[in-house]
Amino acid sequence: MTPDRWTLAIEGGEIDPPSGPVLVMRARGDAEFAALGNVTCVQGFKPDHDRLAARGLIVTVEPEGQFDAALIQIVKSRAATFSAIAEAMGHLAPGALVMVDGQKEEGVEAIVKQLRLIFEVEGVMSKAHGKLAWFRRPDVLPQQVLDWIMAPEPTQHGYLTVQGGFSVDGPDRGSEILVALLPELTGRVADWGAGWGYISGEVLDEQAGIESLDLIEADHDMLACAEMNVDDPRASFHWADATRFTSDAPYDAILCNPPFHVGRRSDPGLGRAFIASAAKNLASKGRFFMVANRHLPYEDTLKACFATGRMLGELEGYKIYEAAKPKRNAR
Numbered sequence: 001m002t003p004d005r006w007t008l009a010i011e012g013g014e015i016d017p018p019s020g021p022v023l024v025m026r027a028r029g030d031a032e033f034a035a036l037g038n039v040t041c042v043q044g045f046k047p048d049h050d051r052l053a054a055r056g057l058i059v060t061v062e063p064e065g066q067f068d069a070a071l072i073q074i075v076k077s078r079a080a081t082f083s084a085i086a087e088a089m090g091h092l093a094p095g096a097l098v099m100v101d102g103q104k105e106e107g108v109e110a111i112v113k114q115l116r117l118i119f120e121v122e123g124v125m126s127k128a129h130g131k132l133a134w135f136r137r138p139d140v141l142p143q144q145v146l147d148w149i150m151a152p153e154p155t156q157h158g159y160l161t162v163q164g165g166f167s168v169d170g171p172d173r174g175s176e177i178l179v180a181l182l183p184e185l186t187g188r189v190a191d192w193g194a195g196w197g198y199i200s201g202e203v204l205d206e207q208a209g210i211e212s213l214d215l216i217e218a219d220h221d222m223l224a225c226a227e228m229n230v231d232d233p234r235a236s237f238h239w240a241d242a243t244r245f246t247s248d249a250p251y252d253a254i255l256c257n258p259p260f261h262v263g264r265r266s267d268p269g270l271g272r273a274f275i276a277s278a279a280k281n282l283a284s285k286g287r288f289f290m291v292a293n294r295h296l297p298y299e300d301t302l303k304a305c306f307a308t309g310r311m312l313g314e315l316e317g318y319k320i321y322e323a324a325k326p327k328r329n330a331r
């Protein structure tokens with residue numbers, strides 16, 4: 001496997017090895033940071049967070065303290081990337097090294113172009129379909145950089161969301177259709193991949209028969225927004241990877257609008273993993289309700305995980321399923 005670009009830059013003498021602690025923003029679970037020395041990883045996406053912790057690395061969801069250098073691994077959201085860059089520089093002294101790394105398919109070239117307009121970029125390494133750029137933290141951060149730092153903002157519908165997550169400009173149409181077609185629910189319910197809480201909030205407002213509703217969400221920032229958007233006392237919030245989550249007791253119903261992208265790439269396997277996990281967490285008489293884009297091939301997985309099922313509706317490019325009698329109930 002090709003070494004990470006920062007490793008090549010350090011080993012090639014283009015960047016001096018950091019002599020003190022290094023902050024890694026948006027740290028990815030499979031990245032190798034040994035060349036950076038003493039690192040603290042910041043990662044709010046639960047699967048990557050857990051992978052980093054399992055490797056023995058220091059990992060947190062928010063940066064704290066001062067560091068001698070920083071590495072920012074970009075994400076598909078440009079706003080989230082620039083926010084991470086600005087946050088990192090708030091924990092560095094003037095003159096400290098700042099490295100920004102990413103793949104072309106993630107938009108790193110546009111990021112580097114923007115950085116050149118503001119900072120004196122010392123170098124750029126192009127390797128393995130990506131780029132690493134580095135520069136020094138200026139004595140005074142420009143107001144433009146400070147404005148990059150994200151905070152939850154209200155949509156026109158009144159919900160609080162933050163850039164970097166799914167459907168941050170307002171409710172996703174598929175989720176709206178799912179909520180509209182749901183039958184009456186009772187007992188223990190869960191929202192598998194709850195995002196900023198639209199489905200859960202609407203269902204709790206409309207259905208008094210629900211005893212409790214667990215919001216399961218892997219993105220820490222999205223879950224924080226959900227906690228602000230959903231104030232019903234029946235709601236509980238869980239920062240967890242829905243594909244690996246195991247509840248304390250089986251659910252009577254699970255609702256789901258599963259993700260189908262990893263970075264910028266479509267990956268139906270992620271939705272399939274959501275379906276399989278939901279089946280394992282349902283009671284024997286529990287029901288699974290899911291919305292998906294019409295083109296996504298989930299039917300075989302639903303048949304493999306549930307004994308019965310039906311389509312509640314197919315409209316506006318979406319399919320809404322109900323499945324029951326989970327075959328892989330592990331309880």
